[in-house]
Amino acid sequence: MLLHFIFVIKEKDLDKRKTEYEYVKQMAQFYKSWIKQHFSKDFEIKTDEMITSPRSIFQRLDTHTLFTDHQARGKDIYHFYLCHFRPIWTDCPCEGYHAENFSMVWWQEPKNKDDILFLAENNCTIVSHELAHEILRQIKHKNFIEDVHDVWTQHIHNNLPFEQYGKNFKKTSEEPMFLALDISSFQL
Numbered sequence: 001m002l003l004h005f006i007f008v009i010k011e012k013d014l015d016k017r018k019t020e021y022e023y024v025k026q027m028a029q030f031y032k033s034w035i036k037q038h039f040s041k042d043f044e045i046k047t048d049e050m051i052t053s054p055r056s057i058f059q060r061l062d063t064h065t066l067f068t069d070h071q072a073r074g075k076d077i078y079h080f081y082l083c084h085f086r087p088i089w090t091d092c093p094c095e096g097y098h099a100e101n102f103s104m105v106w107w108q109e110p111k112n113k114d115d116i117l118f119l120a121e122n123n124c125t126i127v128s129h130e131l132a133h134e135i136l137r138q139i140k141h142k143n144f145i146e147d148v149h150d151v152w153t154q155h156i157h158n159n160l161p162f163e164q165y166g167k168n169f170k171k172t173s174e175e176p177m178f179l180a181l182d183i184s185s186f187q188l
């Protein structure tokens with residue numbers, strides 16, 4: 001099965017967000033390893049950029065536009081959109097949304113393009129939230145919404161640390177490159 005990450009980027013930002021896209025490519029490989037390790041599921045990984053041109057206010061890009069794009073690309077493929085806009089509606093207590101074989105998150109741009117920790121803290125964490133929903137749904141885990149939201153609350157409000165991973169995708173106590181949901185409490 002294919003998991004396809006799509007970095008949605010404004011045409012005018014193409015050059016200045018190159019470093020972020022390099023991070024996205026590494027993060028995609030990290031999640032391949034994370035999913036295999038925690039959920040015993042093998043995904044092929046693909047990463048792409050989707051370049052958007054300026055639109056009028058009546059043609060705003062939104063979740064619906066992305067969902068249509070997902071269906072046109074093939075709804076058997078799991079498409080994960082990393083976007084420069086927020087989901088218009090979501091059940092999640094973060095800026096992400098998911099449906100069958102479909103996820104999107106609001107990907108925040110760091111002030112300093114080399115700020116890997118910012119990317120890990122603000123973006124990578126939300127990606128793991130939405131991935132966890134969808135992978136749990138695929139492996140027919142009953143509480144694929146509640147379990148993720150329970151642990152998310154622990155992370156955000158009760159000081160449960162996110163799991164820290166280094167460049168080699170192994171756990172680290174040094175400054176992390178990737179931060180992911182602690183799913184050790186799930187009954188898998």
Ligand SMILES: [Zn+2]
Pocket residue numbers: 091092093129130133148149
């Ligand atoms: Zn959620």
